[in-house]
Amino acid sequence: MDGVHDLGGRQGFGPVQFHGHTDPFHGEADIRIAAMWVRMGRHGLYNMDEYRHAIERMEPRHYMVASYYERTFTAVASLCVERGVFSAGELSAAAGFAVQLSRPSREGRVGEANLPDIDVGDRVRVKEDFVPGHIRMPGYIRGKEGVVVGMSPVYPYPDAHGHGLESPWQRTFDVRFSSRHLWPDSAEESEVHVGVFHGYLVKVA
Amino acid sequence: MSTDLSAHADALQAVLSAKGLLQPADLEDFHHKVTEDWLPRNGARLCARAWVDPTFKAELLKDGRAAAANMGFPMPEHHRSLVVLENTAELQNVICCTLCSCTAFSIIGMAPGWYKDLEYRARIVREARTVLGEMGLHLPEAMRIRVWDTTTDTRYMVLPYRPPHTQGWTTEALEALITKESMIGVARLEPPYAAAPATSTGAA
Numbered sequence: 001m002d003g004v005h006d007l008g009g010r011q012g013f014g015p016v017q018f019h020g021h022t023d024p025f026h027g028e029a030d031i032r033i034a035a036m037w038v039r040m041g042r043h044g045l046y047n048m049d050e051y052r053h054a055i056e057r058m059e060p061r062h063y064m065v066a067s068y069y070e071r072t073f074t075a076v077a078s079l080c081v082e083r084g085v086f087s088a089g090e091l092s093a094a095a096g097f098a099v100q101l102s103r104p105s106r107e108g109r110v111g112e113a114n115l116p117d118i119d120v121g122d123r124v125r126v127k128e129d130f131v132p133g134h135i136r137m138p139g140y141i142r143g144k145e146g147v148v149v150g151m152s153p154v155y156p157y158p159d160a161h162g163h164g165l166e167s168p169w170q171r172t173f174d175v176r177f178s179s180r181h182l183w184p185d186s187a188e189e190s191e192v193h194v195g196v197f198h199g200y201l202v203k204v205a
Numbered sequence: 206m207s208t209d210l211s212a213h214a215d216a217l218q219a220v221l222s223a224k225g226l227l228q229p230a231d232l233e234d235f236h237h238k239v240t241e242d243w244l245p246r247n248g249a250r251l252c253a254r255a256w257v258d259p260t261f262k263a264e265l266l267k268d269g270r271a272a273a274a275n276m277g278f279p280m281p282e283h284h285r286s287l288v289v290l291e292n293t294a295e296l297q298n299v300i301c302c303t304l305c306s307c308t309a310f311s312i313i314g315m316a317p318g319w320y321k322d323l324e325y326r327a328r329i330v331r332e333a334r335t336v337l338g339e340m341g342l343h344l345p346e347a348m349r350i351r352v353w354d355t356t357t358d359t360r361y362m363v364l365p366y367r368p369p370h371t372q373g374w375t376t377e378a379l380e381a382l383i384t385k386e387s388m389i390g391v392a393r394l395e396p397p398y399a400a401a402p403a404t405s406t407g408a409a
Contacts, residue, residue, distance in 0.1 A: 008303030008354065010327040016319050018340045018391075024239070024315030029214040035235030036217055039227060048283045048358075052305055067208045068306060068321040077217060086220045095216035136356045138303050140330065152286050155358040172357040174288070179352075183331055190333045190350040195357035 001106075001132055002139055004060040009140040009183060030069040037076050046079045049162035053134035054078050057102040078102035106132040108163025111170055111199045122148045123204040124175060126196060134162030137200045140182055141175075145204055149193065150174030157197060170198040245314040247278045248362055249383035253376050255289075256367045265289050269362065273312055280311050285358040287312065290351070292366040292393070297348055299337065299390030300363060301329045302355040309360035313388045320389065330354060340391050342398060363388050368395035 025031050041051065054075035058066065066074065078101040081088050092099045109131060118124060125145045126137065136158040152172040160167030172195045179187040221227035251273060255262035265272040269287030270280055280287060287309055290298035302308070306321040319325055319340075328336050333350045337343075344350065353361045365387040371379060386392035393399060 005304060007323055007327040009331045011331075013324040013327045015339045016324045016328070016336055017322065018319050021318040021322075022386075023318055026318070027209060027211070029210040031236055031239060032214040032218060032232055033210060034239070035232045036214075036221060036227060038235055039231045040221070043226060055305065064323070067210070068318075069210055070208055070213065073210060073213045073217060080221075085224060085226065090220055091216055094219045095212055097212070099213070099216070136304065138354065138356060140303075150288060152357065152359050155285055172359060174353075174359070176351075179331065179333075186331075188332045188334045190330075190352055192330050193351060193353045195355065195359050197357065 001056060001135070002130070003056045004063050005056045006139045008138045009187075025069070026067065030067075033069045033073045033076070037072050040076055040080065045083055045085065047156070047161055049134055049136075049156065049158045050079065050164065051075055052158075053105065053162040054102050056134065057105060059100070059103055062100055074100065074102055105163065108133040108159055108165050110160045110165055110167040111157045113168075115170070115198045116201070116203045118148060118151075118173060118198065118201060118203055120148050120151055124148055124173070124196075124201045125204050126175075127200055127202060129200065131159060133159060135159050135200075136195075136197060138194060141177060141194050141196070144177055144182055146175040146177040146181075146194075148173045149176045152195070155197075157199065159199075172197050173201065175201075239315055243311045243314055245383075245385035245388065246380065247273075247311070248309075248313040248385075248388045249380045251276060251278070251289075251312070251362075252364050252383050252388065253379035255364055256379055257376055262364075265364070266291065278312055280309065280360070283358055284309060284311070284360045287360050287362060288353075289362050289364050290353060290390070291364045292390070294366060295348060296351065297337075297342075297344060297390060297393070298351045298353060298361075298363045299329065299333060300353045300355060300361045301326060303327070303330060304354075304356060307355040307360065308389075309362055312360070313362055314385050317385065317389075337391060342392055363390040365394050368399075368401070370395075370401055 055071045126141045128143045154169035157167045157170050174193050175196050177192045179190045179192050255265050269289045303326045306316050308316040
């Protein structure tokens, strides 16, 4: 989905607050929330793609102001409610305020059966796919061309895995893009590498 | 963002405990992991050994996950690969996650606050040199920059460039030089990017 979580290349943000902002956690509550995220995952309530997608499904204005661990909290709570572990009312009653949950999931998709042969050194183009569900293709590479510099073993296909659908696992390719190709006349010079699932790519002759 | 999430955590903890899905030991175990196990010194040990042991360096660059496991640093199941990116005198690698905030947290430690902020996620892919400068790393034009966006189950770690004045140092002294920021790629360890460490404490 083309959500506000897809931040790469978005303009208008100010300087990175680096000094004094290196701690991973802002308090012990953050650590407890992270612990509950891990524990519920181990119970099999969700996989990592379902978890990430539950964050992406947060109402956009909520996403933009929530801290990192508030997003974690919202995803875990939303998935628990969607799986019937507890109700939204039970959680809000325990909190003493109306807990805001993520918006409902839409449909995922399974991977295509016949994928092109792609190897390191090949020139590839990212498909112009638009989907309502989970996808791990940042919008800034959509339709763009690059060169494959690395290849991974097969991983779960996020577009299916994020929706509980069965689908063959896919390799991913580290693709090197020129920043000046991604944002013509509007980027500083660098080589930007993105891990791209096989199914998102076509080979360029 | 300084939101205190105590009320959120308390509520979730209460309902999950009431359903029998959460035990106090779950919270204690995770607290131990993030304060005692998943620390940047793990990655620092891998990098320092790679600096002094060419065979190990080749293994680390070929299959980082296996090399880390052999050193006693396992990675979570969903961190299915570790790709190690070697910096040189002319090349700076830097990692990010524009879609969420993925990191090899069992190796380089939990992601710092700034790494997860919208500013870093939005800007590092498009204006890396400026962003690194804002973070104190002022790179000359001749230094190439490679950004790596963590969008799959592959995790990345930067192997920092070894400061030239550290020849002959003990592995332990080298490890102490290597920071989480240098393994993310927003800091370098050699002058003029960092102060030259005192050789009297580091020499073998």
